[in-house]
Amino acid sequence: MKEKNETIFRSGYVAIVGKPNVGKSTLMNTFLDQKLSIVSPRPQTTRNRVLGIANDENYQMIFLDTPGMMDPRYELQQVMLKTTEETLKEADIILCMIDAGGTSPLDETVFKKVMKSSRPKFLAINKIDLVQKKSLLPMIDTLNKNLDFEAIIPISALKKDGCEDLFKNLLEKLPEGDPLYPQDAITDEPERFFVAEIIRETIFIQYGEEIPYATAVRIEKFQERPDQKDYILAIIYIERDSQKAILIGKKGRAIKKLGQSSREQIENFLDRPIFLDLQVRTKKKWRKKPSIIKGLGY
Ligand code: GDP
Numbered sequence: 132m133k134e135k136n137e138t139i140f141r142s143g144y145v146a147i148v149g150k151p152n153v154g155k156s157t158l159m160n161t162f163l164d165q166k167l168s169i170v171s172p173r174p175q176t177t178r179n180r181v182l183g184i185a186n187d188e189n190y191q192m193i194f195l196d197t198p199g200m201m202d203p204r205y206e207l208q209q210v211m212l213k214t215t216e217e218t219l220k221e222a223d224i225i226l227c228m229i230d231a232g233g234t235s236p237l238d239e240t241v242f243k244k245v246m247k248s249s250r251p252k253f254l255a256i257n258k259i260d261l262v263q264k265k266s267l268l269p270m271i272d273t274l275n276k277n278l279d280f281e282a283i284i285p286i287s288a289l290k291k292d293g294c295e296d297l298f299k300n301l302l303e304k305l306p307e308g309d310p311l312y313p314q315d316a317i318t319d320e321p322e323r324f325f326v327a328e329i330i331r332e333t334i335f336i337q338y339g340e341e342i343p344y345a346t347a348v349r350i351e352k353f354q355e356r357p358d359q360k361d362y363i364l365a366i367i368y369i370e371r372d373s374q375k376a377i378l379i380g381k382k383g384r385a386i387k388k389l390g391q392s393s394r395e396q397i398e399n400f401l402d403r404p405i406f407l408d409l410q411v412r413t414k415k416k417w418r419k420k421p422s423i424i425k426g427l428g429y
């Protein structure tokens with residue numbers, strides 16, 4: 132006789148929330164075994180909610196990677212915070228993340244928001260590869276006393292430690308139901324979104340200071356051409372002419388380097404060769420202007 136629970140299909144949304152830089156995007160990529168969300172050592176790399184789907188015979192777990200929660204200082208950050216708060220409402224399960232190095236007032240703000248939800252909530256303590264194991268028990272104890280999580284699970288998203296256990300815990304709480312997306316889909320965003328994100332990630336890696344934060348990338352053309360490589364025109368928006376000069380660099384060297392390494396990674400992602408055209412435009416104070424922010428897809 133067939134066991135009853137063998138035939139149950141589970142599907143639903145898991146929102147990954149937490150302050151910037153705790154490893155939300157890294158964890159989603161680990162769960163999906165694919166690099167979907169961009170990651171950088173600097174906070175506030177993720178600006179949109181990025182959806183990633185883990186498919187299996189018996190489940191479809193849909194992860195929502197969110198921008199980090201923070202005290203918004205400019206319009207773009209306000210939009211990022213709103214995205215996160217809306218994502219919390221959509222979710223069937225909330226996965227909150229903190230850093231094993233310790234909690235801060237910002238984590239408390241996140242806890243407060245998360246605890247308002249009636250959905251099952253889990254807490255992942257990430258980056259345990261960076262701390263002594265013995266520091267974890269007292270930390271888990273204190274958190275358990277003060278907060279109402281289904282479970283608190285120590286992990287290293289980077290070293291893929293504890294992630295399977297966490298996944299199993301999430302799966303147990305996933306609602307029963309039919310798949311919500313095609314079962315071969317990994318995301319709901321079109322290729323051009325990821326192409327823009329890869330360029331943005333490369334900017335985060337290549338340039339210092341305020342440049343990455345003052346930058347937005349829009350794919351203006353994405354043409355498939357018979358017997359030729361795909362043509363992609365990406366516009367990089369920046370806030371000041373002085374930043375534009377830095378982006379381009381002496382004799383165009385910096386932008387050339389950016390183009391080369393972005394192209395390699397885009398080709399890797401798309402699994403086909405492309406021709407990448409990068410152009411830089413100044414849009415004064417775009418981060419403070421709601422209409423521009425919207426036009427750029429945030
Ligand atoms: P997010 O802002 O929460 O999405 O964080 P990211 O996923 O972009 O990660 C921020 C930084 O922390 C990156 O440099 C990651 O490589 C690093 N990171 C993420 N998870 C771990 C981990 O488990 N261990 C260590 N040592 N670093 C991690």
Ligand code: MG
Pocket residue numbers: 155156157168169170176177197198199
């Ligand atoms: Mg992120």
